[in-house]
Amino acid sequence: MGDRRQELIEAAFRCLAAKGFEGLRLREVAREVGIDHSTLHHHFPTKNDLIAAVVQYTTRQLHAPGTTLGDYLDMLAVAMREQPELFVVLREIDLRSLRDPEIRATIERVEEGWRGALAMRIAPEHVALVIAAAKGLTLIPDDPAVVLAHLRELIEGA
Structure with missing residues (x-):
């Protein structure tokens, strides 16, 4: 389960890097990881929860x-x-x-x-x-x- 969560974070990161915030679509993130959109919400109840995880993932690399x-x-x-x-x-x-x-x-x-x-x-x-x-x-x-x-x-x- 932890690996799937990390995959979602990294997919959202790549989407933000390529398309910007306005191009971030949860359905696309879920599809990239190979799960249904509704399953994404088991890991991240809201889009902002996913964004918070992306911020942590990104800043951790600069620590x-x-x-x-x-x-x-x-x-x-x-x-x-x-x-x-x-x-x-x-x-x-x-x-x-x-x-x-x-x-x-x-x-x-x-x-x-x-x-x-x-x-x-x-x-x-x-x-x-x-x-x-x-x-x-x-x-x-x-x-x-x-x-x-x-x-x-x-x-x-x-």
Whole structure:
């Protein structure tokens, strides 16, 4: 049962990456996994439950406990270059959260964890800067490593 749930999460992730939030159809996700649409609801009672699981799945791939700020920013740069779909999905969900309070609450919970993890590495006043830079870089991903290196220099020099 756990494997089927994970398959549904990954199918929804791929759908969001390819078609955006407006193209996410539960019937299509269920069909991709080879189950009936009604069976999907045994795993995820609502679409927002599935979205919350996709957010967790996506952000878990960007979790780097115990690393320095430099290591973390390097990991982000590599992920932006090698796994751009992670950031496409997160941006889709971020945009949707502006109109959907339930999804916004999910994003806020995830970002609270992100803020906490960053606050263990850098001064609290720099946390919002790192988050804003990371989110903004996904919209202009030509060379995130250079921008993140400059950000690191700014923060570590402060």
